[in-house]
Amino acid sequence: MKWTGRFEGYNVHAFRRDLIAGLIVGVVAIPLAMSFAIASGVKPQYGIYTTIAAGFLISLLGGSRFQIGGPTGAFVPILLAIVLQYGYENLLLAGMIAGFLLVLMGVFKLGMLIQFIPRPVTIGFTTGIAVIIFTGQIANFLGLRNIKNHEYFLSNVYEIGTRLSSWNGYSILTAWICLAVILIFPKIFPKIPPSLVGLIVSSAVAALFFDGKVETIGSTYGAIPDTLPTLSLPHITIEKIVELLPPALVIALLGGIESLLSAVVADGMSGSKHNSNRELIGQGIANLVTPLFGGIPATGAIARTATNIKNGAASPVSGMVHAIVVLLVLILLAPFASAIPLAGMAPILMVVAWNMSERKHFVRILTMRTSDSIVLAITFLLTVLTNLTTAVEVGLALAVLIFVKRMRDSITVSKGLPDPSQKEKVRAHMVKEGHDCPQISIYTIEGPLFFGAADLFETSITDSIRSHPKVVLLRMGRVPLMDADGEANLGVILKQVKSSGGSLFISGMQMQPRAYLNKSGLDRHIGVNHFFEHTGAAITSALDKLDDKQCLGCKHFAFRECTALSSHTGQQVAGKRTHLSDR
Template structure:
């Protein structure tokens, strides 16, 4: 793992250093207002967002598994962190973040990074869109300058609070917000190389300071002046009682942080053609979240928008992320007091634009238009994120996704009764040959296709046993298209074998694949069926089945299911011809 970590820095030279310095400078400037905005939206002092950007951003770039990842406070964390702050307080948020960091490191060490890719797209899209709605609506109060608002833990109560206080809207705050929004829009469209959020905050601050000073709430008037000193090291009170209380919130932070950071790394891979180390990325995220709370920083993860900007600005190595943190640190030391004049009404459009961009609205609408079970999963995850909380949304979404997956997999399992087709060149077996007048009274042949697992095994057993009658004693199962067999499938197959043995019959199996065969060997079912009852080809199994039929019962039979039946149906006639299919 150490070798892979060091590989990210390979190829660094004077030319790539210049590229990293430029991209780090650009991303650092962008990260400053976003760090403060996300901290405010999370219910904490904006300077903690800056501390997080500096410390977590540096450590994620240094120890992570992606060459281009930019870490720091993100919008995805806002609803979760706000809820934790409201329920447990800021110091407990730091403890939860520390515990989440340990969980992330353990996830990386135990190679759980690759499991993130199994989270269905409708679930991630649903909770991302839901988070965007929460962030956007959460800034309406600051945008309008509403006063007397009380923060609630649920969306509907917060919306009710906003509507009840619309009469307190402040014209100065509204003008400030529109100045910021206009600057962001103009820069994004006509001057994309200028950080739009920084331009918006600058324009809003100038408008508020020079045209209506003291009329709008600012960072300084609400949170106090931002200190230009380095964050102080402090160890929170890690009592056992607190840690037990915060175990679940910490797990949610760890899971969301892991998902967000690896999604960001995947986006970076797609933009650059490189490949990240998912487990090392989790370790880097964990180290950052262990150390950052000791300096007052909030939980951090990979930031998709800033990572994309880093790549577009020419980043060549993790040094760009390290430079971005140093840039933020220098700005903190030199210009922190100026940030105290930023109006909260100017911060609101920044977060609203972030929410708008992260909502993936086109993908969301496209998902709804499919009108499949995925669109239902998408809608439910979205609504639960907005109306309840992210934890419930992800849990229900994943459970639903698992149930839908099992249902789809069980639907693709087919069990068809077949017989050799005389019209086929090699007399391949086919289902359409079987009918009421052509169906061997002694031998049943079934083609089984699809994985025999817990979601489909009962259906397999039921179909086989329903086709059984007192007359036939020999069952041939063609399992060449069964790629997987689990313990439930093995148990259902064993039930079929036992049923045939009770009736004095036997089960033959052809074409079984390695995984199912190995499982049957381990459980002893192979021996119970009989090692000589397994065949590589169907033709060999049919020949073995016909060798076991009761000849007297064949006399006078008019079904002619097999080509040999014309001979076997004649009394005292020897068998002829052998199948080769």
């Protein structure tokens, strides 16, 4: 697909739709941009700069037709921790490193890999982030004074607890006014952004009736400039790059996950299809450029993307229009932004946190009381109590271990014999005392033979072939894959069978395991003529390897040929078996 393919057939009507959608999304984005920046520990204008620069580039270069990029709630705890630990300028450098990593991920086509992160892990850390954002706004909602931000959740909760006595009634009233508008306004005017109206109404009330009694953007952060900052490259050294690589990797991974999830949501709403690798490259370039303007890391914003589609967007132009709208608002209305009360912004982020918490999915998985519930709970608790890096690492490791156990539990090895009542189909219930061929052992293997389960496959067979059968037949039609461990364990079985003078036969092997044995050369040690497409042909060949003397007088009658083989001798036995083997 060409980079220009997203604009194919573009016309004036489509441009009109993009203008309307871009205008609405731009208005929605302004209060969110400032709120996310403040919650991340930086000045509100940096959120505006991010929306303008990253929003434009993500729409221009990304892999989704309708993606809206900018600062998001998911980044808040990560960016706040980086600011507290490394400072604002190093946050910019970490964002650029993350951008470079995202570009590499796209170039090496890793877009699909990010989608393999288990749902309990994503819900766990998303809900944990929501809790952090919500509690982080309690201080502004209550108007608490002399609050210090800390890196860890419990320290912040303790800080709020010790400052509760400094609550400000005017701030609480301002916050409730904004919250009431956000909750009620959509029911009356569903097409008007409630967060913007709530911010305007609460700001007007605070300016008219509580002037000087509530903290504002201007009193806390200073006046917001009405221009973009000049281009400035963060100070870069090898030592800083190495130091900031871990947090940058977290930004890149979370940014990639968030943007691709948003793109998937957009696909579902619009019927389009995004290009995941191109999306990562677009996100990466945006995060490389945005810090040059003082902007913080950005990614795809699910709520704004959904708003874009609902308002009739036709192409990526709507996302570029949204960035231009925010730029015009910055130039024309920046002085008014200084009067916005922090208490009026707190409910906006609280509602964002509530909406992103995925509480219904969280409760449903948690109450199922399965292994997924454990992964979810641990990821959530570690996100809240430690940091996102630890939470994702532990959550993924635990999910992998549980997956390996599930796959191991899915492996079954059963010994069987043909069932005359079912057209000679091999069935496990046919093997019982007094009815089990001493010379041919048939095993049905089901499930993947990989590092977590291959040893179970080996021991199940080697423990039961101590009677040294002439032929061990493995029915592997239901083995979808094999890795090095599976191949090695099959080699151990082959060695044990050969050491007792027997032969190993395999029937029904699928393409991947067969190709793997061919690459390793084990198929040549087994014998190319010992592989069979069907079990019937393998049994016919196995009967030719029977010891005639051992068959004489045998009362097991495991196969339909056994009656004749048990009662004849010499040439009669050989001739009869030849006739019976002609299936």
